[in-house]
Amino acid sequence: MRSRTSFSAATAFKQGTRRRTEPNWADLAVELKKPGVTLLILCEEYREAHPEGYGYSRFCELLRGFQQRLSPTMRQEHAAGDKVFVDYSGKKIPIVDRKSGEIREAEIFVAVLGASSYTFAEATWTQTLPDWIGSHVRMFRFFQGVPRLIILDNLKSGVSRASFYDPEIKRQLRHDGLSLWRRCSSARPKRPRDKSKVENGVRFAQSCILGRLRNQTFFSLAEANAAIARALDRINDHVMRRLGVSRRQLFESVERPTLAGLPLEDHEFAEWRLARVSTDYHVEFKTFFYSVPHSLIRQQVDLRATARTIEIFHRGKRIAAHQRRYGGPRHGTDPDHMPSSHRRYAEWTPERFRRWVASIGPQTQGLVVAILASRPHPEQGFRTCLGILRLFRDIDRNRAEVVSARAAEIGSLNCKSIASLIANHKAARHSTEPTAIVDHANLRGPDYFH
Known part of the structure; x- marks a missing residue:
């Protein structure tokens, strides 16, 4: 005892x-x-x-x-520049449309650096991949560098299949200019210790951002993000009681020097798709068609689309690049991608055909205009016009004009009909010529009737 x-x-x-x-x-x-x-x-x-x-x-x-x-966000050991934890807040921020008064709720993206707890947050309309990648680009710009690893909270925008050992990162990120997929890892589902840093940061952001901004009305995403930026300054400048320094001080002294440098240009979001080359050596993206070398017909290719360009890759090698189309002609065709026979036809234009037939006469020129106008696309009448010009090479100009006038009159706008008109005109012309009288024993002369 x-x-x-x-x-x-x-x-x-x-x-x-x-x-x-x-x-x-x-x-x-x-x-x-x-x-x-x-x-x-x-x-x-x-x-x-x-x-x-x-x-x-x-x-x-x-x-x-x-x-x-220390607070739970400091319990795990995180080396400087090693990790950033990202997540969306479960609570949203309302934004009012000035004209209609309609309220639309915006998502809040939150990121917390592992070693310093330096925090970034912003509002976006959705959690979709374009907004998600855009938030990462702005996050890196805010941190003025890139950490070694990004810990995702199994968000569907970035993770197809959650796993602590082998997370399946979405295919689009594997092509990303910032190589995000090489830096991404996911937390285990229902393992709060894997993501305690960001969960604490989210809670802190909710209280310091949403709590302080609850009585303000925002009329645009820009207004909301300006207010969030001011709230972030309060968060990052607040002195942590046990450490005696602020998140910003800890970031500047410990973490910022260890971050990897940013690229010279901001990343531009690109949408990647698998496509198969059709028999006309074009691939489709959102109802517009872009050519590739004709040797790749029926091959599978990767298509990368940004706001300005369409790039096409085959087995990792870029094989074509086009300016993205939003209107006008639906086909973007590079002449170098055509077979030699098609390339000759690509140089034809309606105006060029009109110039060719102008030397024959106005009736032939009118026939060509009628043929081109009768097709849904003028290009579909080019071969017909070539066939007619070939038929007219064997007859004189006057006959060509007569045939053209007759063809336009009765609506014969194809090569077969015009060839028939040429043959009929030739037969009719021969029938009007006087023929010689032949002497024969059975023929009675004029004296017989006297």
Whole structure:
């Protein structure tokens, strides 16, 4: 009984008072986040300043105990520049349309750096892939760098199949200019410790952003994001009680120098699709058609579409690039992609045919205009016009004019009908010529009737 009492007292004394000089544990917790800094290095520096201080084991035990007393967002060890945790807030921000008064709710994207808890947030209309990637681009610009890894909360915009060991990142991200897919990893479903950093950041953002902005009315996404930016300044400049420094100070001193550099140009969202080359060596994207080399007919290709360009890849190699079409002709065709026989036809135009037949006469020119106008697309009448010109090479100009006038009159607008008209005109012309009278025994002369 006596020994149990003395043990409890000793334990209370040991936990309540410490005889040896202690370092500033908050400073050491910050130092431990810097690249290359280990507990052994920190302990050696501590013993150099305080030779009578704690040994390595006790030093580690006390530092770990201090870290456990921090907020949940600081419990996990995150090296500087290593991870950023991203998620959407479950709560949305209402935005009012000035004209109709209709209220539309916007999503709130939140990102928290692992080592410093430096926080980024913005409002977007949706959680779809274009908005999701756009938020990442703006997040990296806000951080002025890129961490090694992005931890996703299994959002469907970025993750097709959640797995801690082998998450399946959406195919579009594998082509992304920022190589997002190489940096993406997902948290395990129903494992809050995997994503405690962002979940705490989301809760903090909800209270500091939505709570403080609840009485304000926003009429545009830009207005909402301007207010969110002001709320972010409050969050990042707030001094964390146990560490004695703000998130911004911790970010500037510890994390920012370790981030990878940004590309020179902002990433432009691109939509990727699989497509199969049709028999006319074109691929379709949103009702418009773009050519590829004719040798790839029936091959499967990758199509990359941005707001300005359409790029087509085959086995990882770019084989075609076109300006994206939103109106006008539905086909974008590069002459170099055509077979040589098709390339000759591509140089034809209605105006060129009119110039060709003008030398024959106005009736023939009118026939060509009628043929081109009778087709849904003028190009469909080019071959007919070529066939007619070939038929007219064997007759004189006057006959061609007569045939053309007759063809236009009766609506004979194809090669077969015009060939028939040429033959009939030839037969009729021959029948009007006088023929010689032949002497024959059975023929009675004029004297017979006298």
